[in-house]
Amino acid sequence: MKLTFEIEPVEQARPRATRMGKGIRLYDPKKVSVYKKQLAMMCQFQYKKEPLTGPLAVSLKFYRHVQSSVSKKERELRITGAHRPVVKPDTDNYIKSTLDGLNGLLWEDDNQIVKIVAEKYYSDHPRVEIEVEEVNEDGNT
Numbered sequence: 001m002k003l004t005f006e007i008e009p010v011e012q013a014r015p016r017a018t019r020m021g022k023g024i025r026l027y028d029p030k031k032v033s034v035y036k037k038q039l040a041m042m043c044q045f046q047y048k049k050e051p052l053t054g055p056l057a058v059s060l061k062f063y064r065h066v067q068s069s070v071s072k073k074e075r076e077l078r079i080t081g082a083h084r085p086v087v088k089p090d091t092d093n094y095i096k097s098t099l100d101g102l103n104g105l106l107w108e109d110d111n112q113i114v115k116i117v118a119e120k121y122y123s124d125h126p127r128v129e130i131e132v133e134e135v136n137e138d139g140n141t
Helices: 030-046 072-077 089-100
Strands: 001-005 018-021 023-027 054-064 113-122 129-134
Touching: 001 030, 023 113, 030 089, 054 089
Parallel strands: 054 113
Antiparallel strands: 001 129, 018 023, 054 129
16 A cells, blocks of 8 residues: 655654653654644545554655755755755654554554665655555565
8 A cells, every 4th residue: 555645754853741740741842743643634534444453564755855055956966866865854763753643543553564664855845655565474565
């Protein structure tokens, strides 16, 4: 199954903490929280079935804006894919926020993911593309 979410990817940031009585409550920063909620709404619009169960293989492609401070030549190299994002945020932080945002919707829990491939690209149209395949008993998709 392939899904495309027309949304700027957002990296998982360190959780924030606040005191509540004798305990501490951890929560996502607002930017991350909004991203996860928007991603969930987009997923519910595109995927109307029950969450997948069992082992899964996931491929993610994160497309982010090109910085406005680069030259026209560099911009073209980035858009064509000749130059890829080797800057922060890290790919693994994009993965974490995206997989968490799809928990209970696309799959029951992201602990079901046994194989993952993720890539970062530049684009004029920021988005997240995800492909999910069920892994059968012999380990193949």
